[in-house]
Amino acid sequence: MRKPILAILPVLLIASAFTWFPTPADHHIPPPIINAAVKSRIDATLKSFPDSGKIAGVSALIFEKGKEVYYNAFGYADREAKLPMDRNTIVRIFSMTKPVTGVALMTLYEKGAFQLDDPLSKYAPEFANMKVYKGVDASGNLILEPAKRPITIRDLTRHTAGFAGNDIPALAALVKKADVTNPANTLTEMATRLASLPLEFHPGDQWAYGISVDVQAYVVERISGKPFDQYLQETIFDPLKMVNTHYLVPEADRKRFAALYNRSDAGVLTRVPDEQANFFNTKEQALKPGGWGLTTTLDDYMKFIQMLVNKGAFGKTRILKPATVQLMATNQLSDTVSKRMWLPSKGRVGFGIDFAVRTQPPANAAENNGIVGEYFWDGAASTMFWIDPVNELTAVLFTQLVPFDKVKLHKSFRDAVYGPYVP
Incomplete structure (x- = not known):
């Protein structure tokens, strides 16, 4: 697993009669995380899940240092209609709505509208x-x-x-x-x-x-003083050009809306009836929840997390100040908060402002792989993302599976990205 790299600083030897210049070897630039071998490993890992019938379909998108370094999709967005999963597939992100709400809230914090305490x-x-x-x-x-x-x-x-x-x-x-x-x-x-x-x-x-x-x-x-969905649209979605992100999926886009699948304890995959799976997102609802409810695409959500890894900016568009993003990505839980429900199942993490924050390396090979300082979350239909600021890497993984990730897709994906666990 990659460790944070300390930059090697050139040294000026003032006392000598000559100036020492660092050689190229002294400027050690770490190799990229995602290379050809890693791409093949991710492909093989993700493909194995729909191939084995554990899920209907899966897609993933990874950016590293501001550039797309991985995209692929396997299986079906709609198995019964034989509609392939692709990067334009619209999915329910459930609790991946939460960080979007957190960003909206913190835009008001930056204006001095409230203090956290x-x-x-x-x-x-x-x-x-x-x-x-x-x-x-x-x-x-x-x-x-x-x-x-x-x-x-x-x-x-x-x-x-x-x-x-x-x-x-x-x-x-x-x-x-x-x-x-x-x-x-x-x-x-x-x-x-x-x-x-x-x-x-x-x-x-x-x-x-x-x-x-x-x-x-x-x-x-x-x-x-604005409806919450309007505030999201004006403050986040429009500036970031997240044109496929909505509570209500437009009629014209519903052919791209993935089906939702349930996996029984016996491992049988069945389609959740559309009237149940699509109820919230195909009819106008009074409730616009901050904790769930949004639908989006890989590219739209990647714009959102690229904004965060770039310290609040996406291209020429600034949503938050760098200090605000740092605050959001900083653990806010004191050690006195000992009862933490199922949060420890996410690894050795704390919680920032609407993200889990990794505070220590994985304790063993069974724990989710990741880098200290990363912040991340997931959604009830087994979607997930993470932001690794050390390596400037952002990853989004989409599938539509309930109950939440009983097939260990997230751990497998993380292991495929970062490689085998190193104590």
């Missing part, structure tokens, strides 16, 4: 005076206590807000009844319903993945 209630009064679940009494009634501190914007960006999920039966029943993420809810209605529920833990105490990024979208809407 501001109380959420400053911008969304519904979330003032939150109560925290403590247990149930003998009659089954909830025992609640006041939150030790307010939820902050930073809590939203790193999943430490404490919003109730499905882990505690008494809270799960309330969550179900509140129907917070019903697509018929506006972001305002979503926030009102969510704020009526007790928190599962005190803000800042634990890392628990959930609805926080949808609340970020609500904050963007409240601060900007």
Whole structure:
């Protein structure tokens, strides 16, 4: 696995009667990650997944130092129609929506519209005076206590807000009844319903993945005064020319919209019925979630992450300042946050602003391969991306498989890119 390379600085020998000039060997430029052999290894790896019936189709795009160094696709976007997977295939990216929302939020941060440690209630009064679940009494009634501190914007960006999920039966029943993420809810209605529920833990105490990024979208809407989807369009999609990125897939583009496949525990691949798989993205919905819901293509998403690896700029278009991107890619979780749900399954990572951030090298060959300092995330249909700032490498991998990556596609792809694990 590639290690960060320290540049060799030329030395001026002032004390001598001559000047020493470095030879070409002294200017050591590391070889590229993606060479012909690596391309062949990635091809063989990715092709094996649809060939073995583990997935219907897969595509991948890699840029290194600002240039495309790998693209290929194997299998089908729609197996039943024999429609091949290609770089124009539109896919559901689910939680890969989250970093897009984070960038939108941080454009407002740069304008001084909020501070990360501001109380959420400053911008969304519904979330003032939150109560925290403590247990149930003998009659089954909830025992609640006041939150030790307010939820902050930073809590939203790193999943430490404490919003109730499905882990505690008494809270799960309330969550179900509140129907917070019903697509018929506006972001305002979503926030009102969510704020009526007790928190599962005190803000800042634990890392628990959930609805926080949808609340970020609500904050963007409240601060900007614009519908969230409009703000994304004007601030990110139009400037980056992400013409294939939408909540609602245009009618004319639906022939490029990939089917979604389910893999059973027995390894049988079946198509999720289109009316179920496409419901959210083929009808106009009131809800424009920050945490999921976008559809896009390989090239569109690559523009977005190229902007990030280039420290906020894509070509002549600047979306964020370099310092803001660095802040987003910096671990925000203190060591006191010991309960981290399933985050450790991603490797030895922390969490920045809407990304996981790798803080240590892989502990062993079983762990996902990667470089310290990379930041990344994935989506429920087994899509994924990562940004490796050390090597200026960005990678996007698309497939449409649920449940999430039970076939270990992500690890196989990372290993194919970086090579065998080296302790």
